[in-house]
Amino acid sequence: MGIREMALMIPLLPLIGFTINIFFGKQLPKSVGSWISTLALIASFGLVVSLWGPIGAEPLGLHLTIGEWFSSSWAHISFSFHIDQLTLIMLSIITGVGSLIHLYSQGYMHDDENQNTFFAYLNLFVFFMLLLVLGSNMLVTFIGWEGVGLCSYLLIGFWYKDHENNDAARKAFIINRIGDLGFLIAIFTCLIQFNTLEYSKINELAGGGMITTGLATMITLCLFFGATGKSAQIPLYTWLPDAMAGPTPVSALIHAATMVTAGIYLVVRLSSLFVLAPISLNLIFAVGVATALIAAIIGLRQNDIKKVLAYSTVSQLGFMFAAVGAGAFSSAIFHLGTHAFFKALLFLGAGSVIHAMSGEQDIRKMGGLTKALPITHFTFLIGTLTIIGFPPFAAFFSKDEILAMAYSKSVWMFFFLALTSVLTAIYMLRLYFLTFSNSFRGTDHQASHLHESPLTITVPLVLLALASMFSGVLGLPEVISDYHWLNSFLAPAIKVQQEGHVSHFFEYCLMGVSVVALIIIFILVRKWCSGEKALQVNNGFWAKAIDNKFYIDEAYDSLITQNFARISKWTNGVLESKLVDGLVNQVSLTTLLSGQTIRRIQSGSTGVYILSMVLGIITLLVFQYLSR
Amino acid sequence: MSEIAFYVLSAIALLSAVLVVFAKSPVHSVLYLVLCFFAIAGHFILMNAEFLAIVHIIVYAGAIMVLFLFVVMMLNLNKDSDQPKSNFGKLGAVLTGGIMLLVLTAASKSADTSMAQVQSLGELGTVQSLGKALFTTYLLPFELSSVLLFAAIAGSVMLAKKDID
Amino acid sequence: MIPLLQQISLEHYVVLACLLFSVGVTGVLIRKNAIIIFMCVELMLNAVNLLLVAFSAHHHSAGGQTFVFFIMIIAAAEVAVGLAILVMIYRNMHSVDIDKLQNLKW
Numbered sequence: 001m002g003i004r005e006m007a008l009m010i011p012l013l014p015l016i017g018f019t020i021n022i023f024f025g026k027q028l029p030k031s032v033g034s035w036i037s038t039l040a041l042i043a044s045f046g047l048v049v050s051l052w053g054p055i056g057a058e059p060l061g062l063h064l065t066i067g068e069w070f071s072s073s074w075a076h077i078s079f080s081f082h083i084d085q086l087t088l089i090m091l092s093i094i095t096g097v098g099s100l101i102h103l104y105s106q107g108y109m110h111d112d113e114n115q116n117t118f119f120a121y122l123n124l125f126v127f128f129m130l131l132l133v134l135g136s137n138m139l140v141t142f143i144g145w146e147g148v149g150l151c152s153y154l155l156i157g158f159w160y161k162d163h164e165n166n167d168a169a170r171k172a173f174i175i176n177r178i179g180d181l182g183f184l185i186a187i188f189t190c191l192i193q194f195n196t197l198e199y200s201k202i203n204e205l206a207g208g209g210m211i212t213t214g215l216a217t218m219i220t221l222c223l224f225f226g227a228t229g230k231s232a233q234i235p236l237y238t239w240l241p242d243a244m245a246g247p248t249p250v251s252a253l254i255h256a257a258t259m260v261t262a263g264i265y266l267v268v269r270l271s272s273l274f275v276l277a278p279i280s281l282n283l284i285f286a287v288g289v290a291t292a293l294i295a296a297i298i299g300l301r302q303n304d305i306k307k308v309l310a311y312s313t314v315s316q317l318g319f320m321f322a323a324v325g326a327g328a329f330s331s332a333i334f335h336l337g338t339h340a341f342f343k344a345l346l347f348l349g350a351g352s353v354i355h356a357m358s359g360e361q362d363i364r365k366m367g368g369l370t371k372a373l374p375i376t377h378f379t380f381l382i383g384t385l386t387i388i389g390f391p392p393f394a395a396f397f398s399k400d401e402i403l404a405m406a407y408s409k410s411v412w413m414f415f416f417l418a419l420t421s422v423l424t425a426i427y428m429l430r431l432y433f434l435t436f437s438n439s440f441r442g443t444d445h446q447a448s449h450l451h452e453s454p455l456t457i458t459v460p461l462v463l464l465a466l467a468s469m470f471s472g473v474l475g476l477p478e479v480i481s482d483y484h485w486l487n488s489f490l491a492p493a494i495k496v497q498q499e500g501h502v503s504h505f506f507e508y509c510l511m512g513v514s515v516v517a518l519i520i521i522f523i524l525v526r527k528w529c530s531g532e533k534a535l536q537v538n539n540g541f542w543a544k545a546i547d548n549k550f551y552i553d554e555a556y557d558s559l560i561t562q563n564f565a566r567i568s569k570w571t572n573g574v575l576e577s578k579l580v581d582g583l584v585n586q587v588s589l590t591t592l593l594s595g596q597t598i599r600r601i602q603s604g605s606t607g608v609y610i611l612s613m614v615l616g617i618i619t620l621l622v623f624q625y626l627s628r
Numbered sequence: 629m630s631e632i633a634f635y636v637l638s639a640i641a642l643l644s645a646v647l648v649v650f651a652k653s654p655v656h657s658v659l660y661l662v663l664c665f666f667a668i669a670g671h672f673i674l675m676n677a678e679f680l681a682i683v684h685i686i687v688y689a690g691a692i693m694v695l696f697l698f699v700v701m702m703l704n705l706n707k708d709s710d711q712p713k714s715n716f717g718k719l720g721a722v723l724t725g726g727i728m729l730l731v732l733t734a735a736s737k738s739a740d741t742s743m744a745q746v747q748s749l750g751e752l753g754t755v756q757s758l759g760k761a762l763f764t765t766y767l768l769p770f771e772l773s774s775v776l777l778f779a780a781i782a783g784s785v786m787l788a789k790k791d792i793d
Numbered sequence: 794m795i796p797l798l799q800q801i802s803l804e805h806y807v808v809l810a811c812l813l814f815s816v817g818v819t820g821v822l823i824r825k826n827a828i829i830i831f832m833c834v835e836l837m838l839n840a841v842n843l844l845l846v847a848f849s850a851h852h853h854s855a856g857g858q859t860f861v862f863f864i865m866i867i868a869a870a871e872v873a874v875g876l877a878i879l880v881m882i883y884r885n886m887h888s889v890d891i892d893k894l895q896n897l898k899w
Contacts, residue, residue, distance in 0.1 A: 602897065602898060603895075603898060604894075604896065604897050605892065606892070606894050606895075607822075607825070607891060607892060610821060611720065611721075611724065611822055614728065614818055614821070615724065617728075618728055618731055621731045621732070621735050622731055624735065625734055625735045630801070634801050634805070638805075638809050641809070641813065642809075642812060642813065645813055645817070645836055648820065648829075648832060648833065648836060649816060649820035649823065649824065649829075654826060654829060657829055657832060658832065661832050661835065661836065664839070665839065668839050668843055672843075672846055675846055675847060677846050677849070677850070677858055677861075680858055683862070684842075687865050687869055688835075688839070688865070688868075691869065692835065692868065692869060692872050695872060695873070695876060696831075696832060696872070696876070699876050699880065700828060702880070703883050703889065717823075718823055721822030721823035722819060722823065724819070724822055725815050725816070725818045725823075726815070726819075728815045728818045728819075729812065729814075732811040732815065733807075733808065733811050736811065737807075752849070752853060752855065752858075753850075753858060758855060758858055758862070760855075761855035761856070761858075765856075765859075766856075766859050769863055773863060773867070776866065776867065777866065777869070777870055779870070780869075780870035781873070783874045783877070784873045784877035787874065787877035787878060787880075788877040788880050788881065
């Protein structure tokens, strides 16, 4: 099997898994359906790994044209894949983390009767996500973009009998759609201005200086608007916390590791375009930092274990966008990779805890789970330490890199990001301590059911923990090693040089200060959580504001949703029923009336008929005679 | 001599035609129509179409008119069983008939009536020549007309049959 | 026999046929009795027959007379069927007045 066939099979295997499960899922037994999906994905991962060798060394990457799509005199769009180093990283993350989550879902969704449908949707989602990153032009990416939005809707609303889940799924889909408008406008603009949607050609044009700043700014702003929808940044982030209504593997896969990273991927793909528009980059920087900060503040007071992790995701995505805005594209990818590992780990661990607690998700009712869930506890601890940036775990390196790049761009932004890191540490440690430490605060019924999860759940947890621990080595900073593997690996794919240098002195300071700060926070939070004050309800003004997520959802509702509803009602009541319906009814009334009038010709009197016949003949003769 | 025959026959034909239309009793109308047919048969003889004249008398005056007479007598339509049309209707009818006449004459005025060759008409209307034309050039219509007659027979029998309850 | 047409031109026959035809048309329009109307239709057919024979003699072709032959056949068939229909109408409505045949009104 050649490289091209292998590359083609990578998205095809999950698609086959989807087809089998969606059509025959009801007939197949649960284990068969789920194993088909999981094995399809593991096979895909195997293919990706085997592609590392040939493509990793190839600077140009592999271009695979599947077929012509649109072809006109001035534009040429084909359905084709392009696999370069950036794609390889994304593919590895998607298939690797994806297969672990599939394995996990076998244990987690074991009792669900629609398990095979769940796996079908999971496979479909992976297929679309693979299309997104494999696409060589913006249109194929857009197919994947829309597809993952659809699968997100299907999976969030998987337990469809509960209406709240349906509302959350709809909210996610609609907000995504609003962002898609930006993406579409960018696609149209690119098509008209550049006559092509291929990434390689656009990057060439941008690199060659053929694009004006104004045009680049417009396209990149539209693209960023699309990215805010997909990657949950301000202003389109409100769907992500609500999306926690879906099953936990869904939250892990879609809202931690893959779909939300699509926005970052898109921006990095067209990095040469973004570099031409400094206004957009500054905007992205500011929005990223603001989102990170606000999400971290809201996360401080959440009491649902999954909601805390959701806001943490929004916050970390803000970090990634801040990196992009600072021009550090490969740092953003680095943090994307490490985030995929530790966030998936945290979500899966949370799922394991929820499973053990018989469905309880409020952390105020947990506690003292160390003895009962040893593996879960240990892996969750590793995940927590990673996210707060504790050395030598992965995020220490990726987060520090982002902080350093931010400092080289703007001291104020660096300050806010550092503040966000502190807040991250506080809320994550609060989450950890409230969930696992001290004594058990749940009911006796829950206590009797506490058990460690089966192997299908714990094996992925362990593997992800290992990944979190050791993936930092891929991007060691300058002070430690001269060779930043990830930067040099991605260099041919991301053509933009990463600027931003900080002095070695600053690096050492940053590392030292962060370690010390983390240790202090650890001790303080542990003390705080073991007391009673952590569990009390706080009714102060700021506390209430944060509890209600700064009332942003309510603001959206009254400003936008209600007005749209009013417009819809008016359009339906006036335009639709009076104008459109009225017009159509008028046409039919006219026909009716004319029919009623004309039918009087049928008087039934034979004499009149004969007379009209004769008159007709006379007329014919006259015409013939006259036309002679 | 033949001119006189022509004018006399034409007068008889026209007069009886008008009387067909305006006669009060249907039986009288039938009888006047028979007279008209005889006059027209006379015209045929004048034009040397002797076979056609005989056939005309046999078929029309002999068969069709007898049929008409049967029906009239069967339906017992004597005298004024029908009310005349309104005056307006009559006026309209006469007007239309007059217009028809005018148009027809105007239209056929431009017919080519030049006398091309005047040959002896001896062989034209005879049975032999007509039969030859009928059975060679016009064979298909001839055969089809037999089918037509068969259809007419079947149709009229089926139509006029009384339902056997 | 002296060819008749040397003395009586074709136009005479044309006028005669037109007169007969329009008398027939007037009869159709003026009478209410269905049988009389039928007879006036026969009158019209005969006018046409006359004209056809005249033209056939004038152009010295047998086609005209053959056509008259066929017209007679058709007239015979038509009368048979038409009178059968008339009888049916009389049976249903006990009158052959065409003003009473108004059922196909709107």
